[in-house]
Amino acid sequence: xxxxxxxxxxxxxxxxxxxxxxxxxxxxxxxxxxxxxxxxxxxxxxxxxxxxxxxxxxxxxxxxxxxxxxxxxxxxxxxxxxxxxxxxxxxxxxxxxxxxxxxxxxxxxxxxxxxxxxxxxxxxxxxxxxxxxxxxxxxxxxxxxxxxxxxxxxxxxxxxxxxxxxxxxxxxxxxxxxxxxxxxxxxxxxxxxxxxxxxxxxxxxxxxxxxxxxxxxxxxxxxxxxxxxxxxxxxxxxxxxxxxxxxxxxxxxxxxxxxxxxxxxxxxxxxxxxxxxxxxxxxxxxxxxxxxxxxxxxxxxxxxxxxxxxxxxxxxxxxxxxxxxxxxxxxxxxxxxxxxxxxxxxxxxxxxxxxxxxxxxxxxxxxxxxxxxxxxxxxxxxxxxxxxxxxxxxxxxxxxxxxxxxxxxxxxxxxxxxxxxxxx
Numbered sequence: 107x108x109x110x111x112x113x114x115x116x117x118x119x120x121x122x123x124x125x126x127x128x129x130x131x132x133x134x135x136x137x138x139x140x141x142x143x144x145x146x147x148x149x150x151x152x153x154x155x156x157x158x159x160x161x162x163x164x165x166x167x168x169x170x171x172x173x174x175x176x177x178x179x180x181x182x183x184x185x186x187x188x189x190x191x192x193x194x195x196x197x198x199x200x201x202x203x204x205x206x207x208x209x210x211x212x213x214x215x216x217x218x219x220x221x222x223x224x225x226x227x228x229x230x231x232x233x234x235x236x237x238x239x240x241x242x243x244x245x246x247x248x249x250x251x252x253x254x255x256x257x258x259x260x261x262x263x264x265x266x267x268x269x270x271x272x273x274x275x276x277x278x279x280x281x282x283x284x285x286x287x288x289x290x291x292x293x294x295x296x297x298x299x300x301x302x303x304x305x306x307x308x309x310x311x312x313x314x315x316x317x318x319x320x321x322x323x324x325x326x327x328x329x330x331x332x333x334x335x336x337x338x339x340x341x342x343x344x345x346x347x348x349x350x351x352x353x354x355x356x357x358x359x360x361x362x363x364x365x366x367x368x369x370x371x372x373x374x375x376x377x378x379x380x381x382x383x384x385x386x387x388x389x390x391x392x393x394x395x396x397x398x399x400x401x402x403x404x405x406x407x408x409x410x411x412x413x414x415x416x417x418x419x420x421x422x423x424x425x426x427x428x429x430x431x432x433x434x435x436x437x438x439x440x441x442x443x444x445x446x447x448x449x450x451x452x453x454x455x456x457x458x459x460x461x462x463x464x465x466x467x468x469x470x471x472x473x474x475x476x477x478x479x480x481x482x483x484x485x486x487x488x489x490x491x492x493x494x495x496x497x498x499x500x501x502x503x504x505x506x507x508x509x510x511x512x513x514x515x516x517x518x519x520x521x522x523x524x525x526x527x528x529x530x
Contacts, residue, residue, distance in 0.1 A: 166236040166287065170217045172517040173362050175524070177238035178479050179349055179443065181327050182339070183285040185292045186315040186447040188368065188475065189300065190244075190278035190510065191307040199251040203529050205306035206241070209282075210523035212302050213239035216295045225298060235288025237295060241524040242366045242512030247279040253528050255359045257513050259482050263367070266495035268505060275370045275508025278310050283366075283477070313370065313508075315447025315475040329397060329405065332448055333472055334378060334503075336390055337397035339444045340405055341432060352441045352486070353479050359527065362516025364479045367487045370449075370508030372473040378503045389499035391426030399428060411435060427500050430493040439489045442480040449475055473504070483511065 168176050193202065212222045217237045221228045248256035262277055282299060286292040300309055320328035332338040343352045350356065355363050378386070383394060391409065392399055399409035401421040409428055413421040422429055433439040451471040480486035495501070515525040 167218060167234045168236050168238050170214045170518070171520045171522070174354060174364075174517045175240050175514060176217070176517075177240035177283055177285050178364060178445070178514070179353065180236075180238055180285075182317055182319055182330065182445065183236050183238070183287045184317055184319060185287070185289050186283065186285045186317075186475065187292055187296050187312060188281060188283045188315075188477070189296060189312045190310050191280045191282070191303070192310045193247070193250055193279045193307050194305070197250070197306050199253050199529065201306055202247070202251045202253075203523075205303050206525055207523040208306075209241065209299060209303055210518060212298060213241075213295075214518075216291075216298065222298050222302070227294060230290055230294035231298075233288050233291050235286040235291040237284070237286040237288075237291050239295065239299070240283040240285075240366075240514060242281045242283075242514040243525065244277050244279050244281070244510065244512050246277065250279060255528055257360055257365070259365065259484050260511060260513050263483065263488060263491075263509050263511060266491055266506070268495050268501055269509070270505050270507055271509050272507050275311055275313070275368075275510070277510050280307060281366070281368070281510070281512050313368075313449065313475050315449050317447055332446065332474055333373060333375070333450060334386070334390075335394055336386075336392060337405060338446055338474075340392075340397055341428075341441075342443050343441050348441070349443070352481060353443050355481055360513070360515075364514045365481065365483050365486075366512045366514050367476075367478050367480070367483055368508070368510045368512070369476040369491075369506055370473065371476055372471070372505050372507050374503045374505075375470050375472050381503075388423050389426060389502070391422045391428035400426075409434070423499065425497045425499050427494070427498055430498050431490055433486075433490070436489065436493070438485070440480065440482075440485045442478045442486040442490070445477045445479065447475045447477070449473055473507075479514070 168180055170176060197205070214220070215222050216231055217234065217239060219231070219234050221231065225231065243260075245256065245260045245262070248254075248260070265271070284292055284295050284299070286295070296312075317330040319330050322328060329337040329339050343349050353364055355361055381389075387393055387400065396403070397405035398407055399422060401410055401413055402408075409422055409432065411420070411422055411424075411429060411434070415421050433441045449472065478487060515528065518524060518526070
């Protein structure tokens with residue numbers, strides 16, 4: 107038991123070192139989505155159903171303005187950089203309005219193939235690569251700016267069993283989730299936005315993630331895999347009706363917005379790699395190859411949680427991940443939209459000398475940036491995570507080390523800015 111605690115403590119420590127490097131990089135930069143009008147997702151290339159297949163040189167364009175921000179129900183892109191910001195001292199509601207107007211205009215230009223004013227490297231934005239920029243506000247944003255209409259659910263999540271949260275990855279004033287299929291385009295967008303907002307906000311943490319997204323012969327996007335080897339994101343509200351019911355806030359001053367939860371989950375890869383495939387599949391409740399629920403044949407088969415095998419035991423283990431994560435059978439839980447990315451960071455150079463002959467756990471910082479969207483986390487993420495924290499068999503190999511909650515305002519008109527309705 108003591109060795110498990112030591113490994114997980116070290117995982118958190120490595121995360122701190124990596125975060126420090128990421129913030130330093132973003133700070134040096136500072137010093138130097140939506141949908142179509144009919145309410146359907148505008149995520150296709152050129153807003154017309156999508157021609158991009160992901161990868162270097164993809165020139166697809168995601169419509170920026172619309173009822174909802176892009177980067178939420180948009181089909182997954184290959185790269186994600188999520189940056190959290192802290193407002194500078196003295197920035198009030200008027201300053202926040204100027205920042206958001208500036209950022210929205212710059213993001214709109216970047217996402218639609220335009221040139222940002224005073225861009226020092228305009229050549230790097232010639233390929234849009236399905237770029238999206240999604241903006242959200244933390245509880246402290248409302249506290250510092252004194253603007254109204256703060257959602258009553260917008261507060262830090264309760265502490266769950268097994269959490270080893272590090273404020274390095276914690277709550278902040280503003281978040282920008284920047285996703286795309288061209289890594290250079292994403293990197294350039296991050297630098298432009300960090301530099302453009304430097305007078306008003308400083309970057310506080312940055313998380314970079316990636317996905318290898320499969321496509322079938324018809325060009326349809328498949329489900330990517332996490333670094334445990336399982337398909338990740340099979341169960342999601344995919345239709346417009348499901349998203350209207352479970353993702354988008356439907357009425358009131360916050361209508362068209364959503365709640366973003368970001369959890370950084372560290373994987374104990376050496377211990378996972380020591381487990382056999384049967385143990386892995388029983389713990390997840392799905393097969394590795396197809397991603398089918400145990401007892402099923404295909405990825406999207408409905409799990410049968412009432413089925414029993416010849417041995418008298420449930421076919422799907424009652425403490426498997428899918429048995430506890432699904433909203434099915436849990437009246438206190440509404441579905442949420444998962445949009446997770448893998449991360450895999452190298453050992454920091456500063457600590458390398460201390461890692462000679464170190465355990466394998468000390469030589470990796472691998473895991474999942476679990477981002478999800480829902481109307482109200484009290485009805486979605488919180489009850490789901492409470493069950494997982496208490497009984498998920500995957501807890502043997504994972505630990506939550508970061509947590510943040512943000513309100514994502516609705517999309518924009520062609521001359522509007524993020525959160526404009528909050529300032530009216």
